[in-house]
Amino acid sequence: MFRLGSATRLSPSCVRFIPLFAVIFLLIISFTVFKSSGIEKYQERTNAPYVYINHRVGLAEPDLNEYSVKTHKGYISLSELNEKVYRPFGYEISKPTLPVPTLRMLNEPTCELVFSEWLRISQEPQTDIPQKEIPIRQTDQFLLNGYAALGSYYFNDKNSGWGDKPRNWDRISEIMTYSKKQIANLAYPVESESMYNAMAANRLDNLTGVVVGSMQPWVEVYALKNGAKKILTVEYNKLAIQPEFRDRLSSILPVDFVRNWEKYAGTFDFAASFSSIEHSGLGRYGDPMDPIGDLREMLKIKCMLKPRGLLFLGMPYGTDAIQFNAHRIYGSIRLAMMFYGFEWLGTYSGENSESFDLNSARLHFKGVFGLTQYTMVLRKL
Structure with a gap:
């Protein structure tokens, strides 16, 4: 039998460290395997x-x-x-x-076709109250062939007594004196401040813009505070704008805007919309059911902007879903379609004046049907 001599026998103190050395060795092996596998690249x-x-390297197409x-x-x-x-x-x-x-x-429509199709759909007969379910024949179109989740969250803002109505348009002088936080509290506390932060980082000095959907003039006031010269608001409701601001602010009904689209095509330096486009085509406000109503709005905005014009876009972000008929939630899939024709410059929250990197972890961190409203800044290509 082979025996260790006294000169080669391990001391008790060394023996105690053998398990530690074994653990370190296993960690090194595991890390090496992790680095050489596709797992790290997948997370990246x-x-x-x-x-x-x-x-x-060397492949033409990824x-x-x-x-x-x-x-x-x-x-x-x-x-x-x-x-x-x-x-x-x-x-x-x-x-x-x-x-x-x-x-x-694959086949981008002309601006003429974009507006004529919107007008055609707007003239289709509507139900007396907003529909409570997506029509079966349109399910795949609304839900991206099953890749967007479906939940229920119903509103009747068409003809109910408690629906959202325009307000505070006669108080613009007063609102202009508010801090950005006070203005945000008129709409979505904290989240609305993301619009101000985005505009402050991309000043609007002496620029002309259009606001898409606005029950209260908080987006308009933010734009004025950041240097905007004139703003046209496209809104389904008629707005009683305070007389002192009618040289800088005006409004128009969507149908009139569409019928006169050539007058406005390529004339705006910037566009802004917060918590509006995600409702388009869901019928909540009495608008026609349209699976791509929001995508049509983006194409309309693209037609209205000058080359390299800016879009300040605030919507619910998360994992792709529809909570019918309240709103869409925008994740990686539909955002790609919304962003067509634009360059994504930055994303702003209400908590910080600086832009941040919206990665997958932050986009989806609230889970399915969880959402956060940020303001993204896009530039027309």
């Missing part, structure tokens, strides 16, 4: 801000199977979304940027 692709990573975004079904590859969602809706992925893919439109 899903949690990094708006980036495009092509690890395969493999969309290597990129995934989060949905209510879990992580779905961009390849699957390209085939099941984007192409059926008239888009395709041009770059696998994350957390929002960059798209091209």
Whole structure:
């Protein structure tokens, strides 16, 4: 039998450290395997801000199977979304940027077609009260062929006595004296401040703009405070604007705006909308049911802006979903369609005046049907 001699026998103090050395060795091995596997790259692709990573040098086209975004079904590859969602809706992925893919439109409509189609749909017969369920024949169109979640959250703001109504348009002088926090409290405390922060970082000095949807003049006041010269508000309700501000503020009904679209095409330096476009086409306010009502609004805005014009866009962000008929929630899938024709410059919250990187983790951190309203700044390409 072989025995250790006294010169080679381990001391008791060394023996005590053997388990520690073993643990360290196993950790080193595990880290090496992790680095060499695809796991680290997968996390980089899903949690990094708006980036495009092509690890395969020399390939002309990236493999969309290597990129995934989060949905209510879990992580779905961009390849699957390209085939099941984007192409059926008239888009395709041009770059696998994350957390929002960059798209091209397969057959972009002219501005004339965009506005004529909106007008045609607006003239279709409507129900007496907003529908409580998505029509079965339009389910796939509304829910992106099943890749957007569906929940119920019903409102009748068409003809109910307690629906949202315009207010405070006769108090603009007073509101102009408010702090940004006081103004935000008129609408969405804290979240509304994201609009001010975005405008302050992208000044509007002597610029002309259009606001899409506005029950109260808080977005308009933010724009005026950040230097805007003139603002036109497109709103379904007639607005009684304080006389002293009618040289700088005006309003128009959507149908009149559309009928005279050529007068406004390419004339605005900026556009702004907060908690408005996500309702388009859901019928809550008596508007026609339209699965792509929000996408039409984005195309209309694109037509109205000058080249390189800015869009300040505040909506509910999270995991792609519809809480019918209240609103849409915008995740990686639908945001890509909304962003078509624009460059994403930055994202602002109400808590900080500086922009932040909206990565996948922050976009989806509240789970399905959880949402946060930020303001994104987009520039027309």
